[in-house]
Amino acid sequence: MKKHTFTFMGTAAGCGVPSFFCDCPACTEARENPACRRGDCGVMVRGEKTLIIDTPPDARHQLLREGIRTVDEILFTHAHFDHIGGLGEYEYLVQLVQKRPMPTYGSVIALQGILAEFHYMDYCLDMHALEPFDTHEFDGVHYTALPVTHAPGTYGYLIETPETRMFYASDTAKLPPETAERVRGCDILAMDATFWKRNWSPNDHHSIQECIEEGLALDAKTIYLTHMCMHYDEPITVAELEAYLEQYGGRVRAAADGLSFEI
Ligand SMILES: [Zn+2]
Ligand SMILES: [Zn+2]
Ligand SMILES: [Zn+2]
Numbered sequence: 001m002k003k004h005t006f007t008f009m010g011t012a013a014g015c016g017v018p019s020f021f022c023d024c025p026a027c028t029e030a031r032e033n034p035a036c037r038r039g040d041c042g043v044m045v046r047g048e049k050t051l052i053i054d055t056p057p058d059a060r061h062q063l064l065r066e067g068i069r070t071v072d073e074i075l076f077t078h079a080h081f082d083h084i085g086g087l088g089e090y091e092y093l094v095q096l097v098q099k100r101p102m103p104t105y106g107s108v109i110a111l112q113g114i115l116a117e118f119h120y121m122d123y124c125l126d127m128h129a130l131e132p133f134d135t136h137e138f139d140g141v142h143y144t145a146l147p148v149t150h151a152p153g154t155y156g157y158l159i160e161t162p163e164t165r166m167f168y169a170s171d172t173a174k175l176p177p178e179t180a181e182r183v184r185g186c187d188i189l190a191m192d193a194t195f196w197k198r199n200w201s202p203n204d205h206h207s208i209q210e211c212i213e214e215g216l217a218l219d220a221k222t223i224y225l226t227h228m229c230m231h232y233d234e235p236i237t238v239a240e241l242e243a244y245l246e247q248y249g250g251r252v253r254a255a256a257d258g259l260s261f262e263i
Contacts, residue, residue, distance in 0.1 A: 004047040004141055004161055006188075007260040009062040012038030013194045013205070013229040014082050016058070026230035029237040036238045038257055040082040041170040041227050043190070044068070045159065045263070049139040053077065053157060053168065059086025065258060070097065073138055076106030077170055078154035079113025087118050094124035101126035105136055107145070109153025130155070133178075146179040148172035150204050156191075158182060164263035166190065167220075170227045173204055174214060185219045188263070190255060193225035196236040208241075212252050223248075226255040 017038040018027030030036040040056030049072040056062070063071075070093065077083055094102050101124050106114070108129045115122055130136060130145040132155075137143075144158040149172050156169025156179065166188035169175070173192075175183065183189065193211035194201075206214065208225055215223035230236055236244075238254065245252050 003262050004045055004139075005260050006159070006166070006263045007044040007046070007066060008190075008224075008226065008255045008257060009042040009044050009052070009066065010039035010056050010058055011226045011228060011255040011257055011259075012040050012082075013227045014040070015229070016040060017228075017230050019231070022231060024231045024235035026235040026237050029239070030230075033238075035256070038228065038230070040085070042083070043168055045139075045141055047139045047141065049073070051075065051138055051141070051143075054083040054170070055085070055087040055090065056082055057085030060089045062257070063089070071102070073103045073105070075136075075143060075157060076104070076110045076114065077156065078106070078151050079110045079117065080151065080171070083170070084114055084117060087114065087121065091121055091124055103128065105130050105143075105145075107132075107153035107155055109151075110155075113153075133182075144182070146182055147176055148179060149174060149176060156183075158186075159263065161263050164188065166263060171205065173202060173206060174210070175218075180218060183218055183220075185221075187221050188224065189215045189218065189220035189222070190224040190226050191215060192227045194227050194229055195232055196228075196230065196234060196241075198233045200232055208236075212248070215252070221251070223252045224255040225252065228254070 018030040039058030042054040135144045142160040145155040148156045167183045192206045193208040194205040195207040199207040
C-alpha cells in the first residue's frame, strides 16, 4: 500500500516557545535545547505529493528544516494569525516555480479572512470552499472538514488513508457532538492542548488535561498533544510534561516540531 508521512511542522500556540518576551522555565529550556522549541501550528502530509495544513508565521523555517522544495496544496483550519501568517512565503513559489495558482481549501469564512489579510495574493491562490463534512481527496488521502469549537468557520480535518484514520484539530474546545461521533475510535488524534492546568479560554481551546480526557473518552488509540503554549499560569517544561505523560504508557504523547510518522 502506498505510504504517506505525516509531519508536525509546528506545535506551539500563538507566540511560540520560547516566546521572545518570556524567561519562564519552559522558554529557558527551549532556548538551551533546540529540540524543545516550538513554532506555530501546521502539519504536512507527504506521499507522491505534498499537502500542508496551515501556513504559520514560521512556515519558511519549517519548510527549510524539512527540506521541502515544493508544496502542491494547502488546507486551512482557520484564518487566525498563528495559522496563516506565513502564507506570504508561498507567493514566490507560485510566481517563480509553479506558475499556477496554489490550490487552497478551507471554510468560506476562513478563505474570506485569508483574502482580507493577503489581498495582494489573490492572483496566486486557487480557492475552493469546503462546506462542513465535505471530503476532499488528494494524492490518495481523504480529508474531511469537521466543524470544531473555535472561531466561526474553523475546521479540524479527518485524514484517512487506506490504513489510518486520524483527526487533526489544532484549535478547539470540546468537540461538537457530530464531529466527536465522526472521530470516535480513530487511530490517531492530534488535538489542541493549549494550556497546562487552568484553561484561559475554555470556549476556544483545551487544556492539556481536557485534551487527554476527551481523547480517551473518544477511544483514540494514540493521542498527540499539540498547539501547546507551555506557559501562562504555571510553566511546564518538556521534561516535566513527558514525566507527567508516563502514566499513559505511550498512549498520550507530546507532539514536537519535526516529529513524523507513517499513516
Ligand atoms: Zn515562557
Ligand atoms: Zn485560532
Ligand atoms: Zn491557533
